[in-house]
Amino acid sequence: MKWRVILERDPETGDWAVWCPELPGCISAGESEEEALSNIREAIELYLEPCAMELPDGTLAREVVVG
Numbered sequence: 001m002k003w004r005v006i007l008e009r010d011p012e013t014g015d016w017a018v019w020c021p022e023l024p025g026c027i028s029a030g031e032s033e034e035e036a037l038s039n040i041r042e043a044i045e046l047y048l049e050p051c052a053m054e055l056p057d058g059t060l061a062r063e064v065v066v067g
Helices: 033-051
Strands: 006-009 016-019 027-030 052-054 060-062
Touching: 006 033, 016 033, 027 033
Parallel strands: none
Antiparallel strands: 006 016, 016 027, 052 060
């Protein structure tokens, strides 16, 4: 699944902040753009982990509540 993320550079430190608007509170940062994007991927996985269910064939399914 693809998630939209916002990547913004801090003009004072040069670090990168990144967050996923669709997942409230799912934010991360990094010293480089690549590091920030890697970190937000991990943050999204951790954010969604409580929703994951292992199916009998060993694959993971995610339950998403909409509404």
